[in-house]
Amino acid sequence: LLSGNSQLGRIEEARAMFDSIPCRDLVAWTAMIVGYAQSQRIHDLALDLFHAMLVEGVKPDGSTLASVMLACNHIGLVESARGFFLSIAGDFGLDPGKEHYSCLVDSLSRAGQLRDAQDLMDSMPFLPSRLDWRTLLGACKSQPDLAMGARAAENVVSLEPRSGAPYVILSSVIA
Structure with missing residues (x-):
C-alpha cells in the first residue's frame, strides 16, 4: 500500500x-524515497529521508541509491548525484548498475557537462543505451557541440534505425 500510494502521487497518504x-525496513524506506524522488515538487525530501534512513542504520540497496540520484537530478544537484554514484561502491559495497550510470549521464548532461557525460558513457562496463545517447544528444541542443551531437545522433540511429527523432534533434544542434 505504501509503495502504491507513493507511486500514484499520494505522497501525504x-x-x-x-x-x-513501528519498525521500518528497507522496502518501506525505499518506497517513500521513490515517492519523493518522483514527485513534482518535493524531491529534496527524498534526500532528507535517505539521511534519516542511514541514521537509523538501514543500509540502502541499488534501487534506493538510484532513487536518491534521481532526486538529485531533479533538483539540479549534479555534484551530489556524482557523490552518491561514487558512494555506491565506496561506502555501500555495491556495484553501480546501468540505472546509476544512466542517471549520472542525465545529471551531467542537464548541467551542461557534456564531456563528462560522454567520458562516463565511454567508461561504462556495458554499452550505453539508446536513452543514454538520446540524453546526450538532447543536451547538445542547449550546449551546442556539433561533433558530440553527431556522434550521439549516429549512435541513436544505430539503436533506433526507424526513428526520425535523432535527425530532428541534430538539426537543431546545427541551427
Missing part, C-alpha cells in the same frame, strides 16, 4: 502510512 510503521 504514503507518508502517514510510513510514519505509522
Whole structure:
C-alpha cells in the first residue's frame, strides 16, 4: 500500500502510512524515497529521508541509491548525484548498475557537462543505451557541440534505425 500510494502521487497518504510503521525496513524506506524522488515538487525530501534512513542504520540497496540520484537530478544537484554514484561502491559495497550510470549521464548532461557525460558513457562496463545517447544528444541542443551531437545522433540511429527523432534533434544542434 505504501509503495502504491507513493507511486500514484499520494505522497501525504504514503507518508502517514510510513510514519505509522513501528519498525521500518528497507522496502518501506525505499518506497517513500521513490515517492519523493518522483514527485513534482518535493524531491529534496527524498534526500532528507535517505539521511534519516542511514541514521537509523538501514543500509540502502541499488534501487534506493538510484532513487536518491534521481532526486538529485531533479533538483539540479549534479555534484551530489556524482557523490552518491561514487558512494555506491565506496561506502555501500555495491556495484553501480546501468540505472546509476544512466542517471549520472542525465545529471551531467542537464548541467551542461557534456564531456563528462560522454567520458562516463565511454567508461561504462556495458554499452550505453539508446536513452543514454538520446540524453546526450538532447543536451547538445542547449550546449551546442556539433561533433558530440553527431556522434550521439549516429549512435541513436544505430539503436533506433526507424526513428526520425535523432535527425530532428541534430538539426537543431546545427541551427
